[in-house]
Amino acid sequence: YGDAFTHIGTNPDEKGFPIKFNSISNNNVYIDTFATSMRGAGDGKNVTKCVVIFSYSWAEALRLYPEIKRKKGGPGKIPKEDGLFKDLERSFEQTLDNQNDDVTEVAHYYDIANKVYSVFVGNSTTLIKKLKGDSYPFMKDGMPYIPVAQNICMPSAIGFYNHGVGDMLYDLAIVSRRLLNMELAHVEDNTYPITLVNVPQGEAAKFFNKLARAHDQRA
DSSP states (O other): OOOEEEEEEEOSSSSSOSEEEEEEOGGGEEEOTTOOBSSOOTTOOBOOEEEEEEEEEHHHHHHHOTHHHHTTOOOBOOSSOOOSSOOTTSOHHHHHHTTTSOEEEEEEEEETTTTEEEEEETTTTEEEEEEEGGGOSOEETTEEOOOEEEEOSSOOSSSSSOOOHHHHHHHHHHHHHHHHHHHHHHHHHHHSOOOOOOOOTTOHHHHHHHHHHHHHHHO
16 A cells, blocks of 8 residues: 555635645655655654645636735646656546646645745746745644655655555556557557559659549549
8 A cells, every 4th residue: 555645734624624635646746855754753754845736727726825926927747757657546538638737736844953934936937825834834743744644554664755556567567558559559569551652763753643633533
């Protein structure tokens, strides 16, 4: 079983449950270089800096983050290294369908070492919110924390989190399908029937003129 990450926040609406839990795609969680666990015990190096990214349509981003208009933010993806195939939280078809849409990404940045919380949006990474020092909103017993939970089945042997077996098999299936398509296309290009026509020297123009006239008559 692979790991899963959950973003924990408050519900801005007065109605409904006061706490919200949002699943985060594993490939949209970025941590500081030396971290080995989100909130580990013992000798584990806990995360002190973390960025989580969510994708929305432009209209939905404007609804959820009214500050975007005030800060003159724009749509687009946060500049980052994209995954090889797709977002882990979406199907392959959803990823292809959204490639040319008005996808807008919103990044939440947490730095508990310096007590900084920032929100960036779009390809220009426009800063729409920043809280620092005593204004840092995520505190417990006087200590800052990152509102991201990591669900673990077994501690990872290599890397920050475990990939599920299904995740790896899915990527392998995509690679296999691409290779098979390339193989079939290559075979077809080399075996497609080609008609060879011998034309006497100097008679090519007359021959193709006859073909053109015959084609026009059939049309």
